Amino acid sequence: MTLSTPATLSPVAADVVRQRLQGRRFDRGGTLFRCLLVVMISITVMILVVLITTVIADGWSVLSSGLGDFLRSDLSSRVDRAGVAQGLKGTMTIGAIVVMVAFPVGIGAAVYLEEYAPRTLLTRLFDINIRNLAGVPSVVYGILGFSLFVRGLPGLTGGRSVLSAGLTLAILVLPIVIITSAEAIRAVPDSLREAGFGVGATRWEVIRTNVLPYAAPGILTGTVLSLSRAIGEAAPLILVGAVMGFFTGGSGLDVREPFTALPIVIFYWAKQPSTWQANTAAAIVVLLVVVLVLNAGAIFLRNHYEKSR
Amino acid sequence: MNGAALSVADFRGSPRRVRTESVFRGLFFLAALLSIVISGLIVASLLSEAISFISNVDIPTLWSSGGWFPRRGYFDVKTIVVGSLLVTVIGMLIAVPLGLGTAIYLAEYARPKIRRILKPALEMLAGIPSVVVGVFALTWISPELVRRFFDATLFNLVAAGIGVGILTVPLVASISEDAMRAVPQALREAAYGMGARKVTTSIRVVIPAAVSGLVAAFIVAVSRAIGETMVVAIAAGGTGGSRFTTDVLGPGQTMTAAMAALASGTDQVTGSGNAFQSLFFVGLLLFSITLALNIVAERFVRRVRQRY
Numbered sequence: 093m094t095l096s097t098p099a100t101l102s103p104v105a106a107d108v109v110r111q112r113l114q115g116r117r118f119d120r121g122g123t124l125f126r127c128l129l130v131v132m133i134s135i136t137v138m139i140l141v142v143l144i145t146t147v148i149a150d151g152w153s154v155l156s157s158g159l160g161d162f163l164r165s166d167l168s169s170r171v172d173r174a175g176v177a178q179g180l181k182g183t184m185t186i187g188a189i190v191v192m193v194a195f196p197v198g199i200g201a202a203v204y205l206e207e208y209a210p211r212t213l214l215t216r217l218f219d220i221n222i223r224n225l226a227g228v229p230s231v232v233y234g235i236l237g238f239s240l241f242v243r244g245l246p247g248l249t250g251g252r253s254v255l256s257a258g259l260t261l262a263i264l265v266l267p268i269v270i271i272t273s274a275e276a277i278r279a280v281p282d283s284l285r286e287a288g289f290g291v292g293a294t295r296w297e298v299i300r301t302n303v304l305p306y307a308a309p310g311i312l313t314g315t316v317l318s319l320s321r322a323i324g325e326a327a328p329l330i331l332v333g334a335v336m337g338f339f340t341g342g343s344g345l346d347v348r349e350p351f352t353a354l355p356i357v358i359f360y361w362a363k364q365p366s367t368w369q370a371n372t373a374a375a376i377v378v379l380l381v382v383v384l385v386l387n388a389g390a391i392f393l394r395n396h397y398e399k400s401r
Numbered sequence: 402m403n404g405a406a407l408s409v410a411d412f413r414g415s416p417r418r419v420r421t422e423s424v425f426r427g428l429f430f431l432a433a434l435l436s437i438v439i440s441g442l443i444v445a446s447l448l449s450e451a452i453s454f455i456s457n458v459d460i461p462t463l464w465s466s467g468g469w470f471p472r473r474g475y476f477d478v479k480t481i482v483v484g485s486l487l488v489t490v491i492g493m494l495i496a497v498p499l500g501l502g503t504a505i506y507l508a509e510y511a512r513p514k515i516r517r518i519l520k521p522a523l524e525m526l527a528g529i530p531s532v533v534v535g536v537f538a539l540t541w542i543s544p545e546l547v548r549r550f551f552d553a554t555l556f557n558l559v560a561a562g563i564g565v566g567i568l569t570v571p572l573v574a575s576i577s578e579d580a581m582r583a584v585p586q587a588l589r590e591a592a593y594g595m596g597a598r599k600v601t602t603s604i605r606v607v608i609p610a611a612v613s614g615l616v617a618a619f620i621v622a623v624s625r626a627i628g629e630t631m632v633v634a635i636a637a638g639g640t641g642g643s644r645f646t647t648d649v650l651g652p653g654q655t656m657t658a659a660m661a662a663l664a665s666g667t668d669q670v671t672g673s674g675n676a677f678q679s680l681f682f683v684g685l686l687l688f689s690i691t692l693a694l695n696i697v698a699e700r701f702v703r704r705v706r707q708r709y
Binding site: 207 | 410432447526600665
């Protein structure tokens with residue numbers, strides 16, 4: 093039996109049908125779409141590559157000739173003498189304050205929300221409130237820091253000090269710490285909790301011995317990412333009154349002294365004449381190394397533990 | 402031991418354990434309560450100075466004084482609001498195609514091996530501080546992209562907008578990808594079963610099913626773009642102030658950059674005067690806009706969660 097097209101079908105239509113059935117199976121639209129997607133993702137990756145290579149190229153003269161001096165020198169009005177020591181010190185101090193303040197408080201709040209909180213209106217309010225806090229622009233946290241720590245509690249913080257800055261950034265990352273920690277705690281299987289309760293442990297004992305150890309990698313990943321976010325922030329520090337330009341001090345251990353931080357140094361140098369461009373780029377490389385090492389550590393941790401489960 | 406029958410109190414455990422339990426419960430509750438206190442403090446710190454600003458200025462001039470020059474007493478809010486909008490629109494023109502394309506590729510096309518390389522690259526991009534992107538916008542995007550093709554000044558809103566767009570690409574990509582991955586596999590299989598191609602399945606089945614999440618991604622990105630400070634402060638060149646402008650090839654000022662400019666430079670916020678108080682007014686405006694956007698986005702996200 094041979095297949096024949098109905099007599100009424102035009103030869104053109106018959107050709108189309110033949111083409112459809114016998115022609116090459118090449119999905120032109122689909123390939124085009126796929127190419128488009130690959131172009132989009134290539135541009136995204138290219139941006140990252142171009143950004144990093146231009147920064148390294150611009151800062152190469154400083155990085156290759158005197159990285160040690162650059163890391164050890166204070167801020168200066170002379171290009172060849174200026175370094176990031178004070179900025180690095182400020183950033184480290186701020187990071188330490190964030191770790192000491194935001195991490196315990198954030199993890200504590202997450203434990204309350206996931207383990208203790210009854211399903212009431214108040215709990216829902218906590219939840220909505222934290223999500224909204226996470227979306228508040230960083231510069232607004234700067235205003236809060238200025239009103240609360242610089243103007244409100246100068247006796248405690250010393251005004252425009254690294255302590256004010258650290259506390260402000262601790263508040264800034266608090267919602268992120270809470271949200272990521274809560275997610276990690278939520279992922280702990282209930283059977284682990286029930287095993288604890290079954291042998292007569294109190295809730296806190298269950299949390300301490302069963303829940304937190306299991307959730308620790310997830311919590312650690314989230315907190316490290318939020319630390320790297322805090323270290324890269326500049327806008328709130330401008331509001332809190334980080335020193336732009338050069339100043340003496342900021343090298344002791346007094347957290348109530350005037351301060352600067354790496355992102356602020358970069359911002360200030362970026363506004364100088366183009367002779368400062370190499371210094372700006374070198375400072376960016378230093379900041380990126382700090383931030384990306386933290387991020388890479390967090391991502392590695394997460395992948396490591398995801399694999400082992 | 403008096404040999405009497407056990408009472409309920411005997412089963413409560415040692416008083417020390419009970420005390421520890423309630424102490425920790427209280428501490429954790431206080432930690433959670435702190436987030437509400439912070440919200441309250443943000444509103445309080447913005448409100449009082451913003452109100453005294455409003456009562457000190459002539460309200461019609463907020464929309465018609467032709468420029469934002471706080472030190473000279475010109476508070477044209479229109480200038481900085483329009484500036485923020487222009488930067489946001491340019492940013493979204495970059496972030497939406499790049500972020501959405503990346504998300505569709507990662508969710509629908511990428512093999513696990515490629516995904517394992519692309520995901521960290523995207524996370525790396527997300528981790529780059531905004532001040533770095535700002536310098537990149539000024540030293541590379543502006544001369545190499547914008548000024549190569551357009552007659553623009555070194556400081557211009559397009560370069561700042563592209564920088565803001567770059568910052569939000571990872572955000573759009575990750576929220577969109579999550580939304581598309583949440584679409585049940587059965588929907589895709591149904592489409593394939595009816596002979597649909599991969600592209601048809603992606604565009605006509607997966608994207609419509611994930612549309613709430615995609616809208617949420619867009620709104621969150623807009624909110625983030627409006628609140629972005631450092632890129633604009635570095636690359637848009639509105640130090641001190643700006644005339645009202647819609648010329649994206651020239652310098653301009655946004656709400657956030659205006660706040661940074663008020664707080665930086667030789668004349669830092671001193672604690673008095675209208676210029677100082679305008680900082681709080683702009684902050685309140687910014688806070689209200691982003692809060693509204695975030696609440697709307699949250700609605701859309703919840704819709705995704707409810708459906709699947």
